[in-house]
Amino acid sequence: MSSPAPHAALPPTPSAYWLTFFRTNADTPDRIPWADRPTLSPAEGAAVIASVLEFQLGESSEGRHLRDAADRYALATGDAAYASAIRLFIREEQRHAAYLARLLAAEGVPLKGRTWADSVFRKLRHLSGLETAICVLLTAETIAQVYCAALRRATGSRVLRAICRRVLADEAVHVRFQAERVAILRRGRAAPALLVSIALQRLLFAAALVVVWLNHRSVLRRGKFNALGFWRAGWNSFEPAAEWMDPRRYVWEGDVGAAA
Ligand SMILES: [Fe+2]
Ligand SMILES: [Fe+2]
16 A cells, blocks of 8 residues: 655645535536436436436435434534534435436436345445444445446436536545545554554455446446446545545644654
8 A cells, every 4th residue: 555645744624614615515506407308318228227226326315324423423522513514415415316316207217215235335334433434435435436427428318417427526525525534533543453444445445346337337338437447447536535534644733743
């Protein structure tokens, strides 16, 4: 693993910034041309609908476990802005789910109640506290960036392409928001324990890439990925997040004087 870049020695972004960002982003127009009909061609529909149904399900969580974990964290640390930011983050995910649900409704496709992959993902998120929940979410969000880019290439639908564009923009911010919090939670962790956390995260990511390829390859192939290309794009998406997750890349308040 490469060591953290010395030029990036800044503190993590404060929660107050994220709170302001999510408030502003919620008011940013989505510019999705909903009046366009029909949305998907029959060939596109056959290739993408089953996959989009599962993606929609993944985006539609109520986020109760995450919200409770963030509340406990805020209480313990006094970082109340983080608990508020998490609520707005959950609302953004629900907005993504609503976009996809609206598209599927326009196609006359009923939403899915549950799939095995979604159930496993939810169980993993609920295994433990805030750090585990965020790490599992980060896995999904870094892969979602690759998936959405492929989905956008896979369709000529202006509606679906606009949805992908907005989701991609939001997810890029989510990844940084979540990854920096992981670094905050891992601050001061001893090197061996930190290495175990990083190895587990990479293992989970590799497994998730395989599952996503198997479950969504019709979209991914249509979006110009073969298995190897998807694997590489996945890790390219993961690496910046891995660096933001690393507490050793930041300067921490109180450390400056101590280091001098
Ligand atoms: Fe999302
Ligand atoms: Fe997200």
